[in-house]
Amino acid sequence: MSSQASFILIFLFSFLTTSFRTTAESPSFVHHLCRNTTRYSANSIYSTNLKTLWSSLSSANASYSTGFQNATAGQAPNLVTGLFLCRGDVSPEDCRDCVSLSVKDIAAKCTNQREAIIYYDECMLRYSDQSVFSNLTVADGFLMYNDYETAPKDVDLFKKLALTTMTEAAFEAANSSRYFLTRKAKAIDFKDLYFLVQCTPDLTRDDCLFCLLESINGLHFENIGSRLLFPSCNSRYENYKFYNETEVNTTTTILPSPPPLAASTTPRPRKGGNSKVLAIAILVAIIMALLLSIAGYCFLAKRKKKTSDNAPTFYGDDLTTVDSLQLDYRTIQAATNDYSENNKIGQGGFGEVYKGTFLNGTEVAVKRLSKSSGQGETEFKNEVVVVAKLQHRNLVKLMGFSLEREERILVYEYVPNKSLDYFLFDSTKKGQLYWTRRYKIVEGITRGMLYLHQDSRLTIIHRDLKTSNILLDGDMNPKIADFGMARIFGMEQTQENTNRIVGTHSQ
Template sequence: MNANNISSNQEDRFGDLVSLTLNQAALEAASNSRKFYATKANWTGIQTLYVMAQCTPDLTTADCLSCLQQSINGMPLNKVGGRLLWPSCLSRYELYPFYNDTDPRTPQVQLASPPSPISIPSSPPRISFSSPRYGKGGNPSVIIIAVVVPITAAFLLFIAVFIFRAKRKKRTVYETEPLAEGKDDITTAGSLQFDFKAIEAATDKFSQSNKLGQGGFGEVYKGTFPSGVQVAVKRLSKTSGQGEREFENEVVVVAKLQHKNLVRLLGFCLEGEEKILVYEFVPNKSLDYFLFDSTMQSQLDWKRRYKIFRGIARGILYLHQDSRLTIIHRDLKAGNILLDVDMNPKVADFGMARIFGIHQTEANTRRIVGTYGYMSPEYAMYGQFSMKSDVYSFGVLVLEIISGKKNSSLYHMDDGVGNLVSYTWRLWNNGSALELADPSFGENYQTTEITRCIHIALLCVQEEVDDRPTMAAIVQMLTTSSIALSVPRPPGFFFRSRHEQQVGNAVLSKDMSALCSVDDASITSVAPR
């Protein structure tokens, strides 16, 4: 263990980054055949965190993951580096590359093969003495040491194996249902990992009558445990090659998030090919269930909708700023907003989320994930994402909540068609923004309030990243009417008419416009232009 500590004002943030990155490495190592994984994460602009997790190849996925979690939980995370060798696994982190960065899959530390998981020298080390010999038998002290040292080593090895087997046996007793309210600690392996048979029984063997919906990587079921506790069970598809990555990401990201506007992860199950996430049960389904159904829209009056997008804003602000780590959601949409019994919103589905380092503000990717229509132009076209990407998605979501219309649909305008963002921009420029309001409101809304919300949404969907406000500024705008709002600039993915001369970087061809306007499904593997 490195004796140097991280500075006190950065301890919590560094500890969280180490914990999440180590746990991600543990999940990757447990799920591959080599039982080894190494990765790195940005810490500061000039420092990178390097981590490694490794098990002996004989361990099952569940036992390897359990062993590594014990190793991680027993290691101080406020040092500039550390490692902990458990009988059959090893975890390590440093602020310098201690493995071959060009091929991080190559193990740098070899763990002993069973049945002797700890490598013990075959003979005791040589001990030299400068004192003279005593007779034919040599020095009696040397003889005593030569006998005692191997016996002591063998005894210590026996104790270590005994303790390991006892703890291993204890760890195989997984949770059969969520712990009582106020007693759960989701940062520990015991309360995170559930027994598959208990989940299967809670969902009545994943019966169709308990099916709540289907996402990009699997199906969601309602589960009820013998104690009466209800949960939402997300069962990843066995045929989804990308599902495993999203599963691991969702566990390590959501496990440490605690906010009333974020859905709460209760645990997971990783047994064989089964990869399951267990969430708190949110009874009123998702926002799109009410928003885009003409028979359900009336249940969301203006007052409730205003409350909903203010709650969403607070949840995203927590991800961006108020949690110890900066997290970019990357897939904000109506289908990923759940509503509790009081119609309070809870942001869900963190399979696409990314964690940023302490000074990191943006990133690039060749693997575009998310939903067309909600994606910012710089992300959909060039793979660049940041907190402002979530801001753009939030702006689209606010327009959908106000209008009760999907952004992916096409709307007729004077000289053509456009998506909801383009349609709103035209109404705003024509001085008729209130035409956007859902007719189901009737006269039950304040004109100034709804106009201000449309104004804020248009600020969020501006084409230029720097023009968009932060989530902190948006929350202030929504809660304090006295804050002056700047004049919005043209939005990204704006469908311009042939008479308009302004042509920005986000102008799409007719074919690309259709691609970004038709499908609500999340995508996971699209190369940017």
């Protein structure tokens, strides 16, 4: 073969493979949004600043290796801010190609628009005449879902499996350095499911988690594939591998057999996903999933030490600890102005609660147990020893107690904002529980329960967790209270059986 013929063959092979790569790996357009609120003229200062911004984001020196970069150009009122985010599994080369195409495409699709965003499978790019950096944005969501639906009889199971996996992925992603995570759920005998969640790295951890949960909450779990795109984050699941598994460390979760899934088709877009409220259901699901997993560990593990409901409550040197907390009855009586009605701040199933102030100015909450209450001396001592042993910011702190004059009194730190039910069930006050605050309250409760079940020296099962037993301090941080029903586990004990039902009965 002549050298000329060899050159031609090499050239043709190079041309064909290059053309194939360009075609196969060309970024896939998904959606764009032009705000259409204000426009700029072609020769304006804003136009010049915007071109400078685009040039910076698409330059050869941009941060394609990390997949994220923000930029600013100009000064107010012609300031332009922008950023790009590449999917966490794409290569730096593919990231660069996607961003370069995004700049050209958004200029054509949103001509003279002062604010716009464009999405591809591989990346997203946005710019605005307002600051977009470090600002959580869950408006203007774009929802897509697969045409194929799960069989009606299997929807609940499918939703449970997908929601649980995605929620776990959201928490893990928000705690990672890249705010990106993929997960594969292997359902035995059926098609596997693939999940992806990602936030822009400029967000705080809490904002990333909030955004992901909001995105997950808007997915169409009735369908076998769905995604929701927000400017600050996105979430997606499919029954086919839509990301580059070799570029990421994908955790595989083995799930119970879900229903058979139909073959995948191209997702059908539907505008929506603009929900600005994080449903309480997903928050309950999160905390219940965590509590159940912890409780399962406590109750289902092999029993190593046997006890009974009549076993002694106190262990080791606990009596010494309790004695050191005993307060003089007259001191408590004086602090509450002899249990004045003006000082009364609440009433529970076992008695009344008063606000008190000691001579040194310390404010306390005094729980005066009713003589006719169902809580006997055993329960009283139980609450003393339990709370005295616990030190956590999400648990109410026991300051002392008194057993004089047939009175049984517990003295706690004063928590000014009463209990969670005081806000939840008041039509006016529940407005103070905006969704970021609700999430932080749920997170605090979860941390407190995790401490009780796993991290404290004694394993504690509360057995009466309800909104009236969640107190809120001045900064609306939750503190778990009322341990009269609590069960203490031994140091090596992992299982216990009870012979009576405890807790608050539903009406």
